[in-house]
Amino acid sequence: MATVADLRYGQKGIIKDFTEHILPIKLLELGCLPGNSVELLQIAPLNDPIYINLSGSHLAIRRSLAELIELEIIEETQAK
Amino acid sequence: MSKNINVALIGNPNTGKTSVFNQLTGLKQKVGNYPGITVEKKEGVCKLPRGVKAHILDLPGTYSLNTTSLDESLVVELLLNKNDKDYPDVAVVISDVENLKRNLLLFTQIKDLKIPTILVVNMADRMDRKGISLDVEAMEKKFDTKIALVSTRKNTGIERIKELIADYKSISSRPILDPTRISPEYFDRLKKTFPQEDLYKLWLVITQDVNFMPIEKKRIQDATDFSTKSKDDLKKLQHKETVLRYQLINNILKETYKVDFMAAKGLRASLDKILTHKIFGYLIFFAILLLIFQAIFDWSGYPMDFIDEQFAMAAEWIKNTLPPGVFTDLLAEGIIAGIGGIVIFIPQIAFLFLFISLLEESGYMSRVVFLMDRLMRPFGLSGKSVVPLISGNACAIPAIMATRTIENWKERLITILVTPFTTCSARLPVYLILIALVIPEGTVLGLSYQALTLMLLYLIGFGMALLSAMVLNKILKIKSRSIFMVEMPTYRLPLLKNVVYTVIEKTKSFVLGAGKIILAISIVLWFLGSNGYSEDFQDADRIVTERIENEGLSIYSKNYIQNNVASYRESVEAEGMSPSALQDSIQVLTTELSERAVAQEIASYKLKHSYIGQAGKAFEPIVKPLGYDWKIGIAVLTSFAAREVFVGTLATIYSVGSDEEETIKNRMAAELDDSGKPLFNLASGISLMLFYAFAMQCMSTLAIVKRETNSWKWPMIQLGFMSVFAYIIALIAYQILI
Ligand SMILES: Nc1nc2c(ncn2[C@@H]2O[C@H](COP(=O)(O)OP(=O)(O)OP(=O)(O)O)[C@@H](O)[C@H]2O)c(=O)[nH]1
Numbered sequence A: 001m002a003t004v005a006d007l008r009y010g011q012k013g014i015i016k017d018f019t020e021h022i023l024p025i026k027l028l029e030l031g032c033l034p035g036n037s038v039e040l041l042q043i044a045p046l047n048d049p050i051y052i053n054l055s056g057s058h059l060a061i062r063r064s065l066a067e068l069i070e071l072e073i074i075e076e077t078q079a080k
Numbered sequence B: 001m002s003k004n005i006n007v008a009l010i011g012n013p014n015t016g017k018t019s020v021f022n023q024l025t026g027l028k029q030k031v032g033n034y035p036g037i038t039v040e041k042k043e044g045v046c047k048l049p050r051g052v053k054a055h056i057l058d059l060p061g062t063y064s065l066n067t068t069s070l071d072e073s074l075v076v077e078l079l080l081n082k083n084d085k086d087y088p089d090v091a092v093v094i095s096d097v098e099n100l101k102r103n104l105l106l107f108t109q110i111k112d113l114k115i116p117t118i119l120v121v122n123m124a125d126r127m128d129r130k131g132i133s134l135d136v137e138a139m140e141k142k143f144d145t146k147i148a149l150v151s152t153r154k155n156t157g158i159e160r161i162k163e164l165i166a167d168y169k170s171i172s173s174r175p176i177l178d179p180t181r182i183s184p185e186y187f188d189r190l191k192k193t194f195p196q197e198d199l200y201k202l203w204l205v206i207t208q209d210v211n212f213m214p215i216e217k218k219r220i221q222d223a224t225d226f227s228t229k230s231k232d233d234l235k236k237l238q239h240k241e242t243v244l245r246y247q248l249i250n251n252i253l254k255e256t257y258k259v260d261f262m263a264a265k266g267l268r269a270s271l272d273k274i275l276t277h278k279i280f281g282y283l284i285f286f287a288i289l290l291l292i293f294q295a296i297f298d299w300s301g302y303p304m305d306f307i308d309e310q311f312a313m314a315a316e317w318i319k320n321t322l323p324p325g326v327f328t329d330l331l332a333e334g335i336i337a338g339i340g341g342i343v344i345f346i347p348q349i350a351f352l353f354l355f356i357s358l359l360e361e362s363g364y365m366s367r368v369v370f371l372m373d374r375l376m377r378p379f380g381l382s383g384k385s386v387v388p389l390i391s392g393n394a395c396a397i398p399a400i401m402a403t404r405t406i407e408n409w410k411e412r413l414i415t416i417l418v419t420p421f422t423t424c425s426a427r428l429p430v431y432l433i434l435i436a437l438v439i440p441e442g443t444v445l446g447l448s449y450q451a452l453t454l455m456l457l458y459l460i461g462f463g464m465a466l467l468s469a470m471v472l473n474k475i476l477k478i479k480s481r482s483i484f485m486v487e488m489p490t491y492r493l494p495l496l497k498n499v500v501y502t503v504i505e506k507t508k509s510f511v512l513g514a515g516k517i518i519l520a521i522s523i524v525l526w527f528l529g530s531n532g533y534s535e536d537f538q539d540a541d542r543i544v545t546e547r548i549e550n551e552g553l554s555i556y557s558k559n560y561i562q563n564n565v566a567s568y569r570e571s572v573e574a575e576g577m578s579p580s581a582l583q584d585s586i587q588v589l590t591t592e593l594s595e596r597a598v599a600q601e602i603a604s605y606k607l608k609h610s611y612i613g614q615a616g617k618a619f620e621p622i623v624k625p626l627g628y629d630w631k632i633g634i635a636v637l638t639s640f641a642a643r644e645v646f647v648g649t650l651a652t653i654y655s656v657g658s659d660e661e662e663t664i665k666n667r668m669a670a671e672l673d674d675s676g677k678p679l680f681n682l683a684s685g686i687s688l689m690l691f692y693a694f695a696m697q698c699m700s701t702l703a704i705v706k707r708e709t710n711s712w713k714w715p716m717i718q719l720g721f722m723s724v725f726a727y728i729i730a731l732i733a734y735q736i737l738i
């Protein structure tokens, strides 16, 4: 199963429906809800943390947290 | 008729709450483009239309009423406690037009507490750039509220906020989401158990994180034993609530909020590519730090020299104008010198605050957090610890306050404990004067030894902070789960007004705070220095005169006469005076100087046997191994109130013991030890600097640590450990170098 931690530079994904309620509530409040998109913007030196655009919220989160967010990777389209 | 209305400004972090607060109240609280600038409640008063007065409360930002960190929990505590004297009659939710959806989540929660709630959509000036359009009227209807479209930058919409607040009675306090939708079965039972209580409020109390609201939570559990749900189940329901709220918001925004992505332009993406780049990111950060150093230690030299001269002139002027006497001496030599010792650092402190404020206002600080997080983790710190560690270079007090945004208690505690090692601006006066005295002037690779020493002292402070963090990380057994998350705000051109205010306010409070302590200490020291009870003190005149008759003048006095004569000779020789006239005038000068030297020896003998002298002598054995005499010992001791009094204390002590008008630095350079060598030499100078680098000499910091950790344990450990450590290091340094 792909997670946010698997995204490559500039790649996007759509958050999957999650049944397990392991995600911190704060993430949900910032827009981490099923169906919303996540885009990876930057990876910090030493590979951690990562900088994402979570349906409009620009956030840095640690990899350990990113691994909890399951998603479906969509290849980014050219039109932007 | 006038009535006071309680107004609370609430909103997500970094949406401009404090900016609105400042506009409403005319106050100048700190504003910055970093989530978590405000970490405390701040109050102000605002005059409204029709003679109404409002009592406005600025609060820390929070993403929702489900709190996870200390600054956020302030908001919830206020809203859940109807008896709080600040409990709002009306809540003003400040939102950022670019993140409206997320901001509205909090809005709906507050509205559900049945508080009349006004929605402020701030940063309206950015709508064009971002291609955003809003149907305000439709939104007002759907959200059942009144909306003010505001830009604090362009100063629009503020009057509308005032109007709405004054008219708060007409604002709806109907809830927007029926809480039973979260879980019909659960809320049904809640209702049965607590028929009196408001359901949503009850729900919030139950779900508050245990760490933050122990009292409230206990009350309810004890009363009823309402433990029908496990923590996991509650969390599941919280998730459900969030999803429901977002559904509601999305449905409304779909019709009222439009973003034209084609019109949107942003610097963020391209700037972030460089500023958070794996290699360039670090290089740029490092270059910025170097620039700050350069400014503080090089550019500020010019204004500092200027200030130094002004103070020397002021002291001179007072001596010449006021009638000679005890009071004049105290004023000119103790107080003016002491205050001058602080004022001279205004340029450096202002530069420091200027840079920190620019980093925060531009939005760069969050990028630093992002870059540094991984590097800080082995030390038990988080990327967010970097902000306190950087601003600790200005002052540990705001730095320790800034740790409130760190969610993880262990990381936060470690940050609090190690921050006082960073080189705060109060250490600068001590370092700079000592460096000027004991470090030679040459250069290596284009860098002066003196600048390098200072740089090294900063690195030592920072290194020590990291090292002790690592140790603490090993020995502290605290389990706390952490979710590290930091928002990256859009870059903003720093608002000159905000930056200037911050710099002025911070500098002012530094000078005034230090000024007060120095004034008090100078007066006390001066009194203790010019009075004594022993026979030695009373009979000083006779004793010293007799000694000089028998043994001649001291080495110090001989040097003093020789130097003066030499420089006199040089100056007149240039004028071409005849040898015999020269001989005569030197004769006259020497007699004059000897008289003065005798007077000075009497004065310093008196000082030695005054109250302060005797106290110092008693203390001397402790500091002797570090290479200090009793005067330095007293200065070190008084520095435990605040480091910056070091120079002032020495100024006062020296001035009591002499009647020469000299800069404090020259006075220190002239000081000799028992064997006739300069007292401030490389060994004792380095030992002193290291002592100041490590010792916990600041009462205000201890007080703030007590407040933030809620126990005396940690500040006492800090005081004990840091001071003993400082002593040992200073001892080793002196014994090696001597
Ligand atoms: N463009 C624009 N920027 C604004 C406006 N209002 C505030 N800002 C900027 O937004 C940033 C945050 O402002 P603050 O007033 O500190 O926000 P806050 O909500 O008090 O933030 P915290 O206390 O950290 O939660 C600052 O850089 C302000 O200069 C506005 O109307 N337009």
Ligand SMILES: [Mg+2]
Binding pocket: B017, B018, B019, B030, B031, B037, B038, B059, B060
């Ligand atoms: Mg604020």
